[in-house]
Amino acid sequence: xxxxxxxxxYQHVQEGEDFTTYCNSSTTLSNIQxxxxxxxxxxxxxxxxxxxxxxxxxxxxxxxxGEAKKNSSLHITATQTTDVGTYFCAADGxxxxxxxxxxxxxxxxx
Amino acid sequence: NAGxxxxxxxxxxxxxxxxxxxxxxxxxxxxxxxxxxxxxxxxRLIHYSVGEGTTAKGxxxxxxxxxxxxxxxxxxxxESAAPSQTSVYFCASVxxxxxxxxxxxxxxxxxxxT
Numbered sequence: 001x002x003x004x005x006x007x008x009x010y011q012h013v014q015e016g017e018d019f020t021t022y023c024n025s026s027t028t029l030s031n032i033q034x035x036x037x038x039x040x041x042x043x044x045x046x047x048x049x050x051x052x053x054x055x056x057x058x059x060x061x062x063x064x065x066g067e068a069k070k071n072s073s074l075h076i077t078a079t080q081t082t083d084v085g086t087y088f089c090a091a092d093g094x095x096x097x098x099x100x101x102x103x104x105x106x107x108x109x110x
Numbered sequence: 111n112a113g114x115x116x117x118x119x120x121x122x123x124x125x126x127x128x129x130x131x132x133x134x135x136x137x138x139x140x141x142x143x144x145x146x147x148x149x150x151x152x153x154r155l156i157h158y159s160v161g162e163g164t165t166a167k168g169x170x171x172x173x174x175x176x177x178x179x180x181x182x183x184x185x186x187x188x189e190s191a192a193p194s195q196t197s198v199y200f201c202a203s204v205x206x207x208x209x210x211x212x213x214x215x216x217x218x219x220x221x222x223x224t
Contacts, residue, residue: 001169009150033212042200042215043153088152090213096141096160096206097168098213102152 002027002093006101014109019076021104023089030092032072034063037103038085046074079108111136114216116201122222123191131186131219133201140206142184143168143213144176146197153200159184160206191223 005024013019023032031050035043047056049065049072056063062075076083086103093099117132133142141160145153155168157176165176173195175187184203188195198220202213 006152035213042217043202043213044215045212048210048212090153092211093155095166096204096211097143097155097158098211099155100145100153102150 002091002099004029004032004089004091004099004101006089006104008104009102010105010107012107012109013079015081016078019079019083019106021074021087021089021106023072023074023091023101025070025091028069029072030069032065032092033090033098034072034074035088035090035100036085037088041085043088076106079106081108081110084108113137114201114203114214116199116216116219118219119217120220122224123188124224125192127191128187128189129191129221130188131199131201131221133184133186133203133216134182135201135203135214136182137203137205137214138181139203139214140181141204141211142178143202143204144174144184144186145200145202146170146195147200147218148197156186156199191221193223195221196223197221 033048034046037043053067054065060077088103089101090098114135143158144156159178162181201216
């Protein structure tokens, strides 16, 4: 079945530094979603990417979908303590299902 | 709207005991899902439903059963709990119409099996 590999597993950054997490698949994806989960909380939808090469921005967050639609990235510029949490990518697994990556845990030192 | 709610929030079971987790959504969503979340493993799909009266197996269905008798409710049952089922369980729902299949998650149920 569909699998998505997410790296890194964990990143600890100084407040103000940038952060990037990557999501990779061996097969072409129809679309990809990104979610954020705060510590102790539940996943919250951030965005969906559909088109090859698509780039979307939400304030300090930049989301990209690769040209071949096999990879995606989430980049946070100038991290803040409010950015802490786990970021998941999720790919269409067929049959109205999503397949989630293992997530990247972000910790921010102030 | 309350969105997606889950009952209970916490539970401790002894091995062999049974329990039912309840998920309710008030958004009239067609699709509902049960996931378990374990450290370093992301969210793994247990069972899901694409409409009232229908259910299907996900990635890790063994040891669990589900029912969707009403559109707004999705129940997850553990017939004979095992320590390997210690986890955080999340329910999610999806509208099923439109372009974005955004999943709305409940707050989770933290289950410990001793």
